[in-house]
Amino acid sequence: MNDHLSQLEPIDVTLQVNGTPVDVSVPAHRTLLDALRDDAGFKGSKKCCADGECGACSVFLDGTLVNSCLVLAVETEGSDVTTIEGLSVDGLSDLQQEFLKAGAVQCGVCIPGQVVAAEDLLRTNPHATATEIRDAMSGNLCRCAGYERIVAAIQAAAETRVTIS
Ligand code: FES
Ligand code: FES
Structure with a gap:
């Protein structure tokens, strides 16, 4: 061959x-x-x-x-x-729930990647500021331009995780 x-x-x-x-x-x-x-x-x-x-x-x-x-x-x-x-073994993860609560999910196509990238960020930088979140998420594009809500969702998840831990 x-x-x-x-x-x-x-x-x-x-x-x-x-x-x-x-x-x-x-x-x-x-x-x-x-x-x-x-x-x-x-x-x-x-x-x-x-x-x-x-x-x-x-x-x-x-x-x-x-x-x-x-x-x-x-x-x-x-x-x-x-x-x-x-990341969603027992129903939606905390991050996914925050995305929903923040109204960050529009067409939804980018959202799985956004959630995975946000999970990576929060594992490495649990106290990430809004600026750090924007920077870390810059490789994840959203055609629906829901960036403000995506950042808000990640911030909310970060605050909850820090409070619980
Ligand atoms: S589909 Fe892989 S980076 Fe866009
Ligand atoms: S929600 Fe539509 S591309 Fe991000």
């Missing part, structure tokens, strides 16, 4: 998604985002730009926030992936 054809042969990849082992068989060029959505059935992560520009596909890969449209699925063998589904 020539090199071109061998690159089209599916490759078996086993990873953990939200704590559960997942086996997919993917061509070498398939992104993690497409593998999650189309092969593994995790549709929460959204595909908008598919070019690393909008953050709609944000997931945790071995604990690090990544744009899953920029990662090849075959690179994730043995990795631990957390998608938006993994």
Whole structure:
């Protein structure tokens, strides 16, 4: 078989998604985002730009926030992936509830990525100021321009978490 054809042969990849082992068989060029959505059935992560520009596909890969449209699925063998589904195990997470309360969800396409990125921010900087939130969230675009409400939602979640801890 020539090199071109061998690159089209599916490759078996086993990873953990939200704590559960997942086996997919993917061509070498398939992104993690497409593998999650189309092969593994995790549709929460959204595909908008598919070019690393909008953050709609944000997931945790071995604990690090990544744009899953920029990662090849075959690179994730043995990795631990957390998608938006993994952040809402017992119903909506506190962050998701604050997004709803703040009216930050409009068309909703950007929201899974916004919530995953906000979760990353609050884990690393629980006392984030509004300026720090805006800065940290700058890689997550919202076509509905709900930025003020998104920042308010993240601030509210941060205040609640600090109060509880
Ligand atoms: S779809 Fe991945 S960054 Fe836009
Ligand atoms: S809510 Fe529509 S793109 Fe953000």
